[in-house]
Amino acid sequence: MTAIPLEHVLLVAAGLFGLGLVGVLVRRNLLFMLVSVEVMLNAAGLAFVAAGASRWQADGQVMFLFVLTVAAAEVSVGLALLLQVRRRLGTVDADVARRLGG
Amino acid sequence: MGSIALLLLVALPLAGFVVLGLAGKRLRPAAVAVIGAGSVGLAALDALGLLVRFLLEPPEARVIRQTLWVWLDTGELHPRLSLLLDPLALVMALVVTGVGFLIHLYSIGFMRGEEGNGRFFAQMNLFVASMLVLVLADDLFFLYLGWEGVGLSSYLLIGFWWRDEKNGRAARKAFIVTRIGDAAMAVGLFVLFQGLGTLQISEVAARATAAWRVGAGPAVLASALLFAGAAGKSAQLPLQTWLPDAMAGPTPVSALIHAATMVTAGVYLIARMHALFELAPDVLAAVAVVGAVTMLLAGLSAIAQRDIKRVLAYSTMSQIGMMFLALGVGAWSAAIFHLVVHAFFKALLFLSAGVVILALDHEHDLFRMGGLRKELPLAFWTFAIAGASLAGLPLVTAGFYSKDLILWEAWASSRGGPLLGAAGIFGALVTSLYVGRVILLAFFGERRTVASVRPGRVLAIPLVVLAGLSLVGGLVELPPTLGHAPSFSWFLEPSLPAATAAGRRSDMAILQGLTSLASLSGILLAYLGFLRHRRADEELPLVGPGVTGILASGFGFDALYDLCVVRPLTRIARANSADALDRIFEGLAALVGLTHRALCRTQTGRLRTYAAAMVVGTVVIVGIAVLR
Amino acid sequence: MILGWIVVLTLAGGALAWSGGRRASRWIALGTLALDLVLVGPLFLRRPATPAGRRWLAELVLPWMPRYGVGIHLAIDGLSLLLIVLTLVLGILAVVASWREITQRTGFFHFNLMAVLAGILGVFMALDLFLFYLFWELMLLPMALLIAIWGHERRTRAAIKFFLFTQAGGLVMLVSILGLAFVHHADTGVLTFDYPELVGTPMPAAVEMLLMLGFFLGFAVKLPAVPLHTWLPDAHTEAPTAGSVVLAGLLLKTGAYGLLRFALPIFPEASRAFAPVAMTLGTIGIVYGAVLAWAQTDLKRLVAYTSVSHLGFVLLGIYAAGTVAQEGAVVQMLAHGLSTGGLFILVGALQERLGTRSLDRMGGLWAMAPRMGVLGMMLALASLGLPAFGNFVGEILVLVGSYPRSPELTAVATAAMVLATAYSLRLVQRTFFGARAEPASVLQDLSARETAVLVAAALGLICLGLYPQPVLDTAEPALGALRTVFGQVARR
Incomplete structure (x- = not known):
C-alpha cells in the first residue's frame, strides 16, 4: 500500500478549509454559514488525521474525535440559535441580525 | 506702673473696638459715642501721663518695654508681641491718641443720626488701636500686624457708606495699592531676618550696623523694600494714587487717615529704622528725591482740584513728601516735628472743611461754595488758621517752624544740597498758592449756596483746640535764629540722632527770609489769580485747559496705571476665567x-x-x- | 488601640445613621464625631519628651496578611493628631451646616459623609502602606457619591471628573507603593509594607526618582498642584455644602500629609533634587489660583480657586523643608481648613436663600444680613492673609522659611498677597456691599445654628493667628522626626 504523501492530504484539507471560509464569508444564510463552518472543522480534522497517520501515532485520531464532539456541540447550539433568530427576526439572513452594531 | 500704662494705651481703643463691634447695635447712640470717643480719650490721657513721667526722668531712662506674649516660636524665628515706648514712640502715640481723640469727639457731632453709628466708632477705634500697635511695636512682625490693621481699618472706613459702589471701589483701591507696598515690605522683613536672624527693632539696628558695611547689598535691598512699603502707606510716588480717592469716606475718617494715622506710618517706619537706612545712602537719596518730586507734583495737582477734600488730599501727599525729603537728608527729628505739626493743622483743615460740607448738605465742590466767611465764622477762622499753618506763615504759625527746619536741613545738611533746598522752597510757594486758592474760593467772593446747619458745641471744641495747637505747636522747637530752643529734638535725642546740618546762622536767616517770601508771595498770587480775576469755570488763570486737566487728574497716574496694569491684568484674567x-x-x-x-x-x-x-x-x- | 476604635466607630456611626431615620441620622453622625473628639482629646496631653524618644503618641499593630507583609499598623504623632482634630471639627461643622440642606436620602448622605471621614482619619493614621492605600481609596467613592447624588446642576460630570483624576493619581501611587515594597524585598529579602521599615531603603537614584514621582503625582493631584488642579473647581462647585467643606478642608490636606509623611522621608535624595520643581509648582499655583479666583463670577468657584492658591503655600513650605517653612505649611493647612470651610458654609447658606451662586445677582446684602456680612468679612480677611488670623501665620512662616532657599520664588509668592487682597475684597464687595442687584427678594440672616458654626470657625482662626504656639509645639516633634531622615541630605 503506497502511502498518500502528507502534502497532498494537507492540500486537500487546505482546499476544504478555504471552501468553508469562503462559504462563511459570502453566504448570508445562517444555515449555510453553519454548514460552511462544519466544512472548515472537518478540514482541520482531516489535517489532524493525516498528520497523525504520517507519524504513526494515534494522537491525530484522538484530536479528530475532539473535533467531532466540538462540531456536534457547535451544530446543536448553532441550530438552536438559528431557530431563535428565525423566530424573532423572521429571517435567517446574517446581515439582518446586526443588533450589536455600534 | 509704666508698663501697665503702656499696655492700657493699646488696650483701651482695642477694648472700645471689641465692645462696640460686638454690642454696637444694641447700645444707644449716646453710649456708643461715650465708649467710642471715651476709649481714645482715656488713651490720650494715659499717653499724657507717660509724657509727664518721661519728662521727669533722665533721658537715658526714658524707655519702657513690655512683652505681652511670644507670638510664635519656631526655629530661629520667635517674634514677640512686645511693646516699646521710647520718646519717638511716645510722640507718635500722643499724636495718634490726642488728635485721634479730637477727631472722635468731632465725629460724635458729625455722624449724629447716621446709620451704623456703632460700626463707625468700632472701626475708628480699630484704626487708632492698629496705629498704636504700629508705633509701639518692638518687633517688626508685630509692627506688621499694626501696619496691616491700619490698612484694613482704612478700607473699612473709606467704604463706610457701602451702598455706593464708588465708595467700595475707592476703599478697595486704597487697600490693594497699599498692599503692594506691604508685600514689598514683607520681603524686606525676610531679607532682614535672613541676614540678621532677628526682627526685634533695636536688635535689628544694632546687628545691622555691626554686620553690614555702608552700602552692603542686603542693607540696600532691605531698606529699599521697606521704603517701598513706606511709600505705599504714605502715598508717595509711585503708589500715591489711592489717597485722593480715599476721600470717599466720611470726613472724620479722612481727617484720621491724613492726620493721626495711616499716612504718617511710612514716615514713622523710616525714622524708626533710621540706623538701617543710614547703611544705604543711595536709598536715602532716593527717599529724598521721591519725597521732593511727590511734594511738587502733588502740590501742583492741588491747585487744580474742584473738590475741597481732594485739595486737602493732594496737600497731604505734598506735605508727606516734604517729610520724606527731610528723612532722605537725615533730618530725622525735623521730619517727626513736621509730622506732629502737620497732624494738628491737617486734622483741623479736614474738620473745618467737614463743617462746611455738613452745612452745605454734603457739597464738596469749591465752585459752588463762596462767601461762607460770614455764615460760618468758626469754620472760616479755624480753616484760615490751619491754612496759614500749612502755608507756613512766618513766625505766628507752627507750620513755619517745622517747614523751615526741613528746608534748612535740605539745603545745608551733608546729604542735601541746593537742588533739594530749592525744590523745597518752590514747594512752599506752591503750597501757599493752593491754600490761598481754597480759602478764597470757599470763604470769600459771592455766596452761591445757603448753609443749612451751624456747627454745634461738639464740633466746635475740637476745632478750637486744634486751632490753638496749629498756632503754638511750633514753639517746642525754636531755631538758632529765633531763640534756639530745640527742646523737641532734645526730647527725641535718645531715639533719633541729631541733625547733621552745619551752617552759619546768617545763612539760616537768609533761608528763612526766602521761605517766608515764598509763602507770602504764594498767597499773593492766589489773591491775584482767584479773587481778583475770579472765573466761573474751573480753568486756571494763565495756563490753558490742557494743563489744568493734567493737574486736575494728578498728572494722569490713574489713567497710566489703568492702561498699563489694571486693564491688561483684567483682560488676561477674564480671558482665562x-x-x-x-x-x-x-x-x-x-x-x-x-x-x-x-x-x-x-x-x-x-x-x-x-x-x-x-x-x-x-x-x-x-x-x-x-x-x- | 484607641486609634482603631476611632476609625471603626466612625464607620459604625455611618452605618447606624444610614439605618436611622431622617432626623436621627443627623444626631447619630453628630454624636459619633463628638465621641471621637472626646476620645482623641486626651492624646493631646501625651507629649513625647524628645524627638528621639517615643515617636508615636499612640500606636496599634495587628497582624493581617503576614505572608505579604501587610499588617494593620496605625500610629499618630503630633502632625497626625492636629489633622485628625481638624477632621473631626470640620466634620462636625459640616454635619451642622447641612442640617437643613439635605432633604433626600438623609441617612445615606450621612453614611457617605462618615465613610469619607473614616477614610480621611485612616489616611492620617495608617503607617502600613497597603492599609494607607486602602483608606486612600475609601475616601474616594463616598465622596464621588456625595457629589453625584446631592450636588448641584452639573454634578454627574463633576463627580466623574473628580473620580477619574484622583483615581488615576491613586493608581500611580499604588504602582509606586508596590515598586517600593519590591525594591525593599530585593534589598533585604523581607516583603513588607510597613512604613518604619521602608524608610531608609537604599536604592539607585533613578529608581528613587521614579518611585518618588509616583508618590508625588498621587499626592499632587489631591493637593492639588497646578496643573493637576482642574478637577477641584468643578468638584467644589458642584458638591453640596458638606461635601465642599470636607473636600477643601480635609481631602486636600491628605495630599500635603502624604508628601510630608511619605514622599520626603522615604525618598530624601530624590525629593531634594525635585524640591526646586515642586517649589516652583507651588508658587505657580499661588499666583495662578489667585488670578483665576479673581476672574470668577460663581461664588463657589471663586472660593474653590482660592484653595489652589492657598495650597500652593503648603507645597512651597513642605519642599522648602526647613523648620519654619514646614511649621508654616501645617498652620496653613489648619487655617485653610477653617477659613475655606467657613466660606463654603457661608456660600452654601447664601445659595440656600437666594437660589444662586452668581455674584452678578448679589450685592447690597449687608442691609438684610449684617451678621452674615460680618462673618463673611472676617473669613475673607483671613483668606487674604491679614495678620491676627491663622492664614497669615501660615503664609508668613512659609515665606520666611522659603526665602533662604529661593528669594525669587518667595518674592513672587509674597506679591500674590496683593492678588489675594483683590479677590477677597471682590468677594465681599460683590455680595454684601454696593447696590442691591435684585431688590425684590428678602434675605434671612444666619440662623443661630449657622452663626454658631461660622463663629466657631472665625474664633479658631483668630486663636491660630494670635497664639499658634500650641499647634507649633504639637507639630514640631513630628516634623522634626520626619526631617531628621530627610534633613541629613537636605539641610544645608
Whole structure:
C-alpha cells in the first residue's frame, strides 16, 4: 500500500478549509454559514488525521474525535440559535441580525 | 506702673473696638459715642501721663518695654508681641491718641443720626488701636500686624457708606495699592531676618550696623523694600494714587487717615529704622528725591482740584513728601516735628472743611461754595488758621517752624544740597498758592449756596483746640535764629540722632527770609489769580485747559496705571476665567471620546465582517510568525 | 488601640445613621464625631519628651496578611493628631451646616459623609502602606457619591471628573507603593509594607526618582498642584455644602500629609533634587489660583480657586523643608481648613436663600444680613492673609522659611498677597456691599445654628493667628522626626 504523501492530504484539507471560509464569508444564510463552518472543522480534522497517520501515532485520531464532539456541540447550539433568530427576526439572513452594531 | 500704662494705651481703643463691634447695635447712640470717643480719650490721657513721667526722668531712662506674649516660636524665628515706648514712640502715640481723640469727639457731632453709628466708632477705634500697635511695636512682625490693621481699618472706613459702589471701589483701591507696598515690605522683613536672624527693632539696628558695611547689598535691598512699603502707606510716588480717592469716606475718617494715622506710618517706619537706612545712602537719596518730586507734583495737582477734600488730599501727599525729603537728608527729628505739626493743622483743615460740607448738605465742590466767611465764622477762622499753618506763615504759625527746619536741613545738611533746598522752597510757594486758592474760593467772593446747619458745641471744641495747637505747636522747637530752643529734638535725642546740618546762622536767616517770601508771595498770587480775576469755570488763570486737566487728574497716574496694569491684568484674567489648563484635560477626554467613536464604527454587527476580520488577523499574525 | 476604635466607630456611626431615620441620622453622625473628639482629646496631653524618644503618641499593630507583609499598623504623632482634630471639627461643622440642606436620602448622605471621614482619619493614621492605600481609596467613592447624588446642576460630570483624576493619581501611587515594597524585598529579602521599615531603603537614584514621582503625582493631584488642579473647581462647585467643606478642608490636606509623611522621608535624595520643581509648582499655583479666583463670577468657584492658591503655600513650605517653612505649611493647612470651610458654609447658606451662586445677582446684602456680612468679612480677611488670623501665620512662616532657599520664588509668592487682597475684597464687595442687584427678594440672616458654626470657625482662626504656639509645639516633634531622615541630605 503506497502511502498518500502528507502534502497532498494537507492540500486537500487546505482546499476544504478555504471552501468553508469562503462559504462563511459570502453566504448570508445562517444555515449555510453553519454548514460552511462544519466544512472548515472537518478540514482541520482531516489535517489532524493525516498528520497523525504520517507519524504513526494515534494522537491525530484522538484530536479528530475532539473535533467531532466540538462540531456536534457547535451544530446543536448553532441550530438552536438559528431557530431563535428565525423566530424573532423572521429571517435567517446574517446581515439582518446586526443588533450589536455600534 | 509704666508698663501697665503702656499696655492700657493699646488696650483701651482695642477694648472700645471689641465692645462696640460686638454690642454696637444694641447700645444707644449716646453710649456708643461715650465708649467710642471715651476709649481714645482715656488713651490720650494715659499717653499724657507717660509724657509727664518721661519728662521727669533722665533721658537715658526714658524707655519702657513690655512683652505681652511670644507670638510664635519656631526655629530661629520667635517674634514677640512686645511693646516699646521710647520718646519717638511716645510722640507718635500722643499724636495718634490726642488728635485721634479730637477727631472722635468731632465725629460724635458729625455722624449724629447716621446709620451704623456703632460700626463707625468700632472701626475708628480699630484704626487708632492698629496705629498704636504700629508705633509701639518692638518687633517688626508685630509692627506688621499694626501696619496691616491700619490698612484694613482704612478700607473699612473709606467704604463706610457701602451702598455706593464708588465708595467700595475707592476703599478697595486704597487697600490693594497699599498692599503692594506691604508685600514689598514683607520681603524686606525676610531679607532682614535672613541676614540678621532677628526682627526685634533695636536688635535689628544694632546687628545691622555691626554686620553690614555702608552700602552692603542686603542693607540696600532691605531698606529699599521697606521704603517701598513706606511709600505705599504714605502715598508717595509711585503708589500715591489711592489717597485722593480715599476721600470717599466720611470726613472724620479722612481727617484720621491724613492726620493721626495711616499716612504718617511710612514716615514713622523710616525714622524708626533710621540706623538701617543710614547703611544705604543711595536709598536715602532716593527717599529724598521721591519725597521732593511727590511734594511738587502733588502740590501742583492741588491747585487744580474742584473738590475741597481732594485739595486737602493732594496737600497731604505734598506735605508727606516734604517729610520724606527731610528723612532722605537725615533730618530725622525735623521730619517727626513736621509730622506732629502737620497732624494738628491737617486734622483741623479736614474738620473745618467737614463743617462746611455738613452745612452745605454734603457739597464738596469749591465752585459752588463762596462767601461762607460770614455764615460760618468758626469754620472760616479755624480753616484760615490751619491754612496759614500749612502755608507756613512766618513766625505766628507752627507750620513755619517745622517747614523751615526741613528746608534748612535740605539745603545745608551733608546729604542735601541746593537742588533739594530749592525744590523745597518752590514747594512752599506752591503750597501757599493752593491754600490761598481754597480759602478764597470757599470763604470769600459771592455766596452761591445757603448753609443749612451751624456747627454745634461738639464740633466746635475740637476745632478750637486744634486751632490753638496749629498756632503754638511750633514753639517746642525754636531755631538758632529765633531763640534756639530745640527742646523737641532734645526730647527725641535718645531715639533719633541729631541733625547733621552745619551752617552759619546768617545763612539760616537768609533761608528763612526766602521761605517766608515764598509763602507770602504764594498767597499773593492766589489773591491775584482767584479773587481778583475770579472765573466761573474751573480753568486756571494763565495756563490753558490742557494743563489744568493734567493737574486736575494728578498728572494722569490713574489713567497710566489703568492702561498699563489694571486693564491688561483684567483682560488676561477674564480671558482665562475658564482656566486654560483645564483644556488639556478636556482635550484628553475629547481624544478618548474620539477614539471611542472611531472604534465603534468597526463594530458593525455583521457576522461576516467579523469573520473576515478574524481571517485577516490570523493571516497577518501567522504571516509575521512565519516570516520572522 | 484607641486609634482603631476611632476609625471603626466612625464607620459604625455611618452605618447606624444610614439605618436611622431622617432626623436621627443627623444626631447619630453628630454624636459619633463628638465621641471621637472626646476620645482623641486626651492624646493631646501625651507629649513625647524628645524627638528621639517615643515617636508615636499612640500606636496599634495587628497582624493581617503576614505572608505579604501587610499588617494593620496605625500610629499618630503630633502632625497626625492636629489633622485628625481638624477632621473631626470640620466634620462636625459640616454635619451642622447641612442640617437643613439635605432633604433626600438623609441617612445615606450621612453614611457617605462618615465613610469619607473614616477614610480621611485612616489616611492620617495608617503607617502600613497597603492599609494607607486602602483608606486612600475609601475616601474616594463616598465622596464621588456625595457629589453625584446631592450636588448641584452639573454634578454627574463633576463627580466623574473628580473620580477619574484622583483615581488615576491613586493608581500611580499604588504602582509606586508596590515598586517600593519590591525594591525593599530585593534589598533585604523581607516583603513588607510597613512604613518604619521602608524608610531608609537604599536604592539607585533613578529608581528613587521614579518611585518618588509616583508618590508625588498621587499626592499632587489631591493637593492639588497646578496643573493637576482642574478637577477641584468643578468638584467644589458642584458638591453640596458638606461635601465642599470636607473636600477643601480635609481631602486636600491628605495630599500635603502624604508628601510630608511619605514622599520626603522615604525618598530624601530624590525629593531634594525635585524640591526646586515642586517649589516652583507651588508658587505657580499661588499666583495662578489667585488670578483665576479673581476672574470668577460663581461664588463657589471663586472660593474653590482660592484653595489652589492657598495650597500652593503648603507645597512651597513642605519642599522648602526647613523648620519654619514646614511649621508654616501645617498652620496653613489648619487655617485653610477653617477659613475655606467657613466660606463654603457661608456660600452654601447664601445659595440656600437666594437660589444662586452668581455674584452678578448679589450685592447690597449687608442691609438684610449684617451678621452674615460680618462673618463673611472676617473669613475673607483671613483668606487674604491679614495678620491676627491663622492664614497669615501660615503664609508668613512659609515665606520666611522659603526665602533662604529661593528669594525669587518667595518674592513672587509674597506679591500674590496683593492678588489675594483683590479677590477677597471682590468677594465681599460683590455680595454684601454696593447696590442691591435684585431688590425684590428678602434675605434671612444666619440662623443661630449657622452663626454658631461660622463663629466657631472665625474664633479658631483668630486663636491660630494670635497664639499658634500650641499647634507649633504639637507639630514640631513630628516634623522634626520626619526631617531628621530627610534633613541629613537636605539641610544645608
